[in-house]
Amino acid sequence: MAEHGHERERAGRERGPHVRVAVIGSGFGGLGAAVRLRREGITDFVVLERAGSVGGTWRDNDYPGCACDVPSHLYSFSFAPNPDWPRAFSGQEHIRAYLEHVADVFRLRPHIRFDSEVTMMRWDGERLCWDIETSGGRLSADVVVSATGPLSDPKIPTEAELPGLGSFPGKVFHSARWDHGYDLRGKRVAMIGTGASAIQIVPAIQPEVDRLTLFQRTPPWVLPRVDRGISGVERWLHRQLPLTAQARRGLLWGIRELQVQAFTKRPEVLGVVERVAKRHLARVVDDPDLRARLTPDYRIGCKRILLSNTYYPALTRPNVDVVASGLAKVDGSTLVAADGSTAEVDAIVFGTGFHVTDMPIADRVVGADGRTLAEAWADGGMRSLRGASAAGFPNWMTIIGPNTGLGNSSMILMIESQLAYMADFVRQLDVLGGRVALDARPAAVAAWNERVQRRMERTIWNTGGCTSWYLDANGRNTTIWPGTTAEFRGATRRVELSEYEVLRVARPRTESEERSMKTDTVKVEAGA
Incomplete structure (x- = not known):
């Protein structure tokens, strides 16, 4: 028995330290998850970042002219307002600085492991945890939150696709x-x-x-960009009276919520917007031949x-x-x-976009049945329960998962909704007690995605006559959310346990296993 105990301890050391939650990525999704975990009283977590600094897509995309096409006061966390945005639409450098500020203000840096790209993670059905291999070492985690984002891995043509x-x-x-x-x-x-x-x-x-x-x-389709500098008086007012910044954010949010109907239920309304875009083109481009080349042949919004x-x-x-x-x-x-x-x-x-519907991280996640997430999604495209949980991948969640993208508003709103769902997921594990995991039921995943795809049928993204990066190789829209952000917030407010199978460990841990995991946890919390 002692010999077996030593073997288990050695295996534990080889697996590396153990944490309650491992977050992958340090962009908006990853940093937001880290903040929410701390707010929930969870400090036993790490953020695994493949690069040497935080920022995600706003670190990687630093090309000339890079800026956001969502208003600044809506493109920020509700729990971390920034009264000092310099412009109505901020540039990459300001957004990246904002994320660095979030990492500092919420004391997240001790939890971040830089230069730690996840190379593989496997579900251990006996221990009910994830074994994770990274370029910076190994570790295991009860829960994995994947916040790699859809705009993280560039799509570059291969030699086969582009001869020469x-x-x-x-x-x-x-x-x-x-x-x-x-x-x-x-x-x-x-x-x-x-x-x-x-x-x-x-x-x-x-x-x-x-x-x-x-x-x-x-x-x-290109519309005029109504951008301007935000005056010093406005910024002073937002600092002194935070309610003014909240009102500004609320107004921006409300306008975009009203626009959703045009994209999802009444695409004919977008004809007005199309006329504005055509006038914008005609006003700037005099050459009729060039203007013809720049005029889309599909409906605006597709x-x-x-x-x-x-x-x-x-x-x-x-x-x-x-x-x-x-x-x-x-x-x-x-x-x-x-x-x-x-x-x-x-x-x-x-400027050929990213691997959105074929995220590379899916090739590195091996679930309960030994298949990768990419293999599980191969036949029907990306799918998950409420944009978060995939069947056969217990205690694994995505931030900005399948069908959570937006065509007209701020993704930060969707991220915060998914953070609420993540927080309740971890709470439910605590309520259930012991060594436990939650695995989305295939029937629940299928029902959710059938509902989403049924709503998608009438949307401009599916009926507008274009081929976009919203669609996968089979023409299925696995990217966009066909509703308002308020609807999504309601759908992800809490975890419905009836949609999950509860898994429990087959045998209790030995004292040496518990002692080993506690020791490793203390090391991680201390930043070792």
Whole structure:
């Protein structure tokens, strides 16, 4: 018996320290989860971050012109208001500074393990916990909260998808991995894509490059960006009277809640918005041929509506060419579009989006039946219970999971709703007592997703006549939430235990196991 006890202790050491909760990622979702855990009185947790600093997508996306298309006072935590936003729509540097501030104010840094990318995690059905391997070491956790986010892993064409890319002699990088050491001045640059990043990059680099060629597979709908600096008086007022900032946030939220009907139930109302966008295009672009190339052939709202006052003017400049076709192949330094157009370039910037419906983290999560999350989702696409729990993956939750995205409002609102659900999930584990886990019932997951997909049928995202990153490879919308943020808040206010199977450990832990886990927990809490 003593020999077996020593083996278990050695296995425990090899597994590394044990924590109550492991959070993956330190963007808005991860930091928000950490704050909520502390508010719940839980200090036995770690935040695993693959990079060397916090910020998530707002750390990685530091390309020229990067800014948010959601108003600043709505794009922040309700529990951490910022009265000093400098602009109505803040830039990347201000949002990243805000997240650094949150990490400091809520004393989260002792919990963060930087340079610790999760390489694999496996559910241990005997111990009812997750064994986690990271680039910085191993550990185990009762609960895993995955807050990697959908905009974290860039989608870059492969050699098979874009023949000749590997032999391109110039510089190649993605907008989310901007190479600040490469000087674009005087270079011939190709911008691939016309999404939210591209329409910010194009006007930022156009004045300094020799020639800019935009490869446009699909033109976006672009509305004017009603941006302005927030005056010192306004900021003073928000600091002295916090209720004024709350009222501002409430007004911004209410307007966007009212807009949801147009996206989900009455898409014909968006015709008014479409006319505004067309007037915006006609006012800026005089050339009828260019204007035709920039006019979408799908209904506004089907793809994300973009905001810019500088994108169209930049495209009219003499050193800019718009190729109304996607990039098909690379021949040396010559780029060839699907329509046969060519361009000689020195650098390629990919604004080709992210792995949203095929998140790489899903390949690294092995559930109760030995399958990865990616394998579990292979046949029907991403699906989970209330955007959080996947069947067969006990005590594992996502922040910004399947069908929690928004097409017109702030994702921070959705994140906070999921944080409330996470908090109640952990509370339910405490109420049940002992070594216990909750696994979403397949029937509950299926019922929830059937309801979501049924509501999705009438939405502009499914009926607008476009192909967007909201849809997976099978054309299923696994990304967007087809309702208001208030509805989602109500749906995630508490955990319904009837939707979960309660798992209990098959045997009690030995004294040596309990002693080993307690020792490891103390080390983690101390920041060892």
